[in-house]
Amino acid sequence: MDKKKIKKISERCALQEILDVIGGKWSMSIIYALFPGKKRFGELERLIPGINTRMLVKELKNMEANGIVTRTVFATVPPTVEYTLTLKGEKLEPIINELYKWGLEHVS
Amino acid sequence: MDKKKIKKISERCALQEILDVIGGKWSMSIIYALFPGKKRFGELERLIPGINTRMLVKELKNMEANGIVTRTVFATVPPTVEYTLTLKGEKLEPIINELYKWGLEHVS
Numbered sequence: 001m002d003k004k005k006i007k008k009i010s011e012r013c014a015l016q017e018i019l020d021v022i023g024g025k026w027s028m029s030i031i032y033a034l035f036p037g038k039k040r041f042g043e044l045e046r047l048i049p050g051i052n053t054r055m056l057v058k059e060l061k062n063m064e065a066n067g068i069v070t071r072t073v074f075a076t077v078p079p080t081v082e083y084t085l086t087l088k089g090e091k092l093e094p095i096i097n098e099l100y101k102w103g104l105e106h107v108s
Numbered sequence: 109m110d111k112k113k114i115k116k117i118s119e120r121c122a123l124q125e126i127l128d129v130i131g132g133k134w135s136m137s138i139i140y141a142l143f144p145g146k147k148r149f150g151e152l153e154r155l156i157p158g159i160n161t162r163m164l165v166k167e168l169k170n171m172e173a174n175g176i177v178t179r180t181v182f183a184t185v186p187p188t189v190e191y192t193l194t195l196k197g198e199k200l201e202p203i204i205n206e207l208y209k210w211g212l213e214h215v216s
Contacts, residue, residue, distance in 0.1 A: 010212060010215065011140075011208065011212075012137075012157070012158075013211075013215045014208050014211030014212040014215055015136055015137060015140075015208070015211060016211075017211040017214055017215050018136070018207050018208070018210070018211040019131075019133070019136070022207075023127075023130075023131050025127065028123055028126070028127070029120075029123060032119075032123075049120070050120075067214070088214050091210055091213075092210060094206070095203060095206045095207055095210060098202070098203045098206070099126050099130075099203055100119065100122050100123070100126070102126070102199055102200060102203060103121075103122030103123060103124075103125040103126040104118060104119075104122040105199075106125055106175070106196050107118065107121045107122055107125050
């Protein structure tokens, strides 16, 4: 396979990776809420208006599978669950901040 | 309404704006293909493997409505249709390039 073709395929995979991670209705809000640091499930729920428990569970599972979020369970009574961004997720911070700026500038 | 609440609402609108523009399956590929300059419909179709004519028409209409793309028809025989990014669309270039880099680094 020639180099140009390999580049094309990598670009398409990269695009798929991006859409898997930030293309969902809630994923960017969750990533955004996690930028300042770890959050408990309930905190995330309060920080993201409009999301419901089922959707938040689903999105967080998806983000864990994509290597964006780490879930830690503490053996307290009742158990505490904390979410943090992985390094891969943290690297999105400057990019998502730029996207937000662009969006704020162009909100119709 | 207090300032914090207004900020929250603007952030949510900004997020909606971003997802409208780049959250679609094909929109980022189309924007990416238009970065180097204007393209005819047929050129775009060739540059984006996997897209079909119906989808490309639909996405371009949506992008025109979102103010990302300008469509110009030239009165040639047969008519020529060219697409270019608007200023709003061009401003996405550095951000989408960063997203691509991030994606390429993390393709699983």
